[in-house]
Amino acid sequence: MADKVTIATVARHARVSRQTVSNVLNAPHIVREETRQRVQEAIATLGYRANQAARQMRTGRSRLIAARIEPTRDGINGSVLDRFLHGLTETADAAGYRVMLYTATDDGQEIATYDDLLGAYELDGFVLTGTDHGDPRTAWLADRSVPFVTFGRPWDAPESHPWVDVDGAAGTAQATSRLLANGHRRIAFLGWPEGSGVGDDRRAGWRTTLTAAGLDPDGLHRETEDGVADGERSMRELLATPEPPTGVVCASDSLALGALQAVRAVAAETAVIGFDDTPVAAAVGLTSVSQPLAVAAARCVELLTGVLDGHPTDPQVLLQPALVLRHTA
């Protein structure tokens, strides 16, 4: 490794004081143009980079944000997080921040990790994913006034902290409308047990759309855990009813894939729409609701850096999903 280039090296090279170099970096407007040029040149030729550790010691800011990486549970929906993280890293980078990863198996452990991360690395902020009712993590962070954003609404208290989310109800409403437009009248919904914010939201979009069309949603929905097998089982049940649905909207691509298998097993023609537009959906030709993940990630970074850099933006962002049409509906 070459000799370390510090602010002093640059100062010597540009024949100015260290302070002037620092000013060029942090307050360019107070430096005379000619001097600024000379310093910039020196910086470029020497390949100087401000040492973050030293800067952090002085300013207390690390320009680091943390995000959790989860153990691809079901696998199919895991790719959502993957794409979100990628977007996060790109946008953070552009804003001069870096993303640090951590894992946690439960909320308690995750909070302990916050403590660690904050103490050791003085992280500037957190991006949380998968929040739910009464999330202890947000309370902990808020108590200590640690800046954070969640990707996902706080279902209890919508205005309690900055968040970015995708309008799931609008997504399932779009899906349901699509089926209605195609002439379907008996449209079912496959989702998760009542009580999860995300799941209830997605079901609501389907329900209100059906109701608005003068149709009765009763008996046309099934609730299970998220999984291909669960989706298949539920769909079989629906297909076995006296008046089986001719179309089904699902809360996830996993459920949709299961539904699709059930449909094909009995050689039915039932239309199927999934949620998340995962690679699996693309691969099997499944019509699915797509979340704008890159945009969501970018908004998260904007919100966070806005707070950090003192130019806060509108703290709640609800993005609209889009229906990606393929072969199944």
Add this chain to the structure above:
Amino acid sequence: MADKVTIATVARHARVSRQTVSNVLNAPHIVREETRQRVQEAIATLGYRANQAARQMRTGRSRLIAARIEPTRDGINGSVLDRFLHGLTETADAAGYRVMLYTATDDGQEIATYDDLLGAYELDGFVLTGTDHGDPRTAWLADRSVPFVTFGRPWDAPESHPWVDVDGAAGTAQATSRLLANGHRRIAFLGWPEGSGVGDDRRAGWRTTLTAAGLDPDGLHRETEDGVADGERSMRELLATPEPPTGVVCASDSLALGALQAVRAVAAETAVIGFDDTPVAAAVGLTSVSQPLAVAAARCVELLTGVLDGHPTDPQVLLQPALVLRHTA
């Protein structure tokens, strides 16, 4: 936020000097047991955490390693990286390191990022994925003696740097053997154009196994880009030959999924085996070769921290994949 707890706070609380606290942390053996206990207690009650920035300034080490997150290209194979990153984060954590993310669109840009990261954050090391023949990135890092490990062999010079890889040839050999054991004699291979280390390796496993069984592999393989549509097209070609294969081994789950669709389209019974055991494979019941990604990640961290902490281990690790049997073979 509560008052910052520094080494001085702990020292005062335990009625020792700052240096003694530091010694308890970094060289416990030279501190008298009784003193050590008292200091440990103070650390615990105060919730003290060594400030990494300050430590880094002094030692020049950040306890940070970097890994790239890629834009889920095909999507199906993207989950491989996802699972690898998760493993990386977990193992690094256990070893006292943190993972920092970066993105890059090409090798040149990635190298520029190394420069940034090294200059600004003094990263301790890198974990590279997806290396190929004559990779400029490894050369750059080696030139500057930056510690790094690759997940993937340097196909040119196997001993040039530490790496961890999965034996792809062994994987396709297993797959081929499985088909042979099931009585298949015409076993095809769907892979990528010659020239990629990984692709050639996987094809070699199939070829040698067939040859060893006294069978002729000629004309039974197709090379395309990686994608579901490509796999389907190639498989259609093979199925249209006078003596179509009764089984096919694929270099990826994407190709295998395409192959499966081609097979089903003509209502053939051809056995299909994929590679990577992605969630898609699990979802559609595709038999696939599974890479031990968590283990690979753990080995990468071991290799890297071994070098960093001065107890280097065997620098080349080749792991064995396993065949996951499902419905398609």
Add this chain to the structure above:
DNA sequence: TTGTAGGCGTTATCAT
């Protein structure tokens, strides 16, 4: 507009 002095929290060196 530019230069000087001090300190952020830690650890290495040296002295006790």
Add this chain to the structure above:
DNA sequence: ATGATAACGCCTACAA
């Protein structure tokens, strides 16, 4: 075995 002192690179007063 323990303590004092200096230094890592930077930034923020303040002085010139």
